[in-house]
Amino acid sequence: MPQKEEWIAPEGSWASSAARRRNMQAIRARDTKPEQLIRRLIHAKGLRYRVCARPVPELRRTADLVFRPVKVAVFIDGCYWHGCPEHYVPPKTNSGYWSEKVLRNMERDRDTNRRLTNAGWLVLRYWEHEPSQSCADEIAATVISRRNL
Numbered sequence: 001m002p003q004k005e006e007w008i009a010p011e012g013s014w015a016s017s018a019a020r021r022r023n024m025q026a027i028r029a030r031d032t033k034p035e036q037l038i039r040r041l042i043h044a045k046g047l048r049y050r051v052c053a054r055p056v057p058e059l060r061r062t063a064d065l066v067f068r069p070v071k072v073a074v075f076i077d078g079c080y081w082h083g084c085p086e087h088y089v090p091p092k093t094n095s096g097y098w099s100e101k102v103l104r105n106m107e108r109d110r111d112t113n114r115r116l117t118n119a120g121w122l123v124l125r126y127w128e129h130e131p132s133q134s135c136a137d138e139i140a141a142t143v144i145s146r147r148n149l
Helices: 018-025 033-044 095-118 132-147
Strands: 050-053 063-067 072-077 122-127
Touching: 033 063, 033 072, 033 132, 063 132, 072 095, 072 132, 095 122, 122 132
Parallel strands: 072 122
Antiparallel strands: 050 063, 063 072
């Protein structure tokens, strides 16, 4: 009978199993379904934008949508990774690591908001569970109103 190989995590990995590692590697950092839907809706309104771009080049943070001429940066945050108050559920395995990671993400989001605001940008943040049409409508209205200033 063949022996079952013991799974050993690669160095630096916090994955608790090979299956968990595959699952975590499959999570997208960009081009998520909510992002794509909002982008399509905004594009249909005739607005153009940069995708996954740094609003401020010297700041190593990327926004999901960037409207450079009017200085609007849009973020569509995942409920788990950014600690949504409605949908975040603490993990059952390796909870210390993942909970700390989410807290760091939340702190980085606040820092990003502060830095971009100080640089003259308007930051718009939406949760992935929010209705895409209402997000797109609000983004378009904001960009259009800032164009007319």
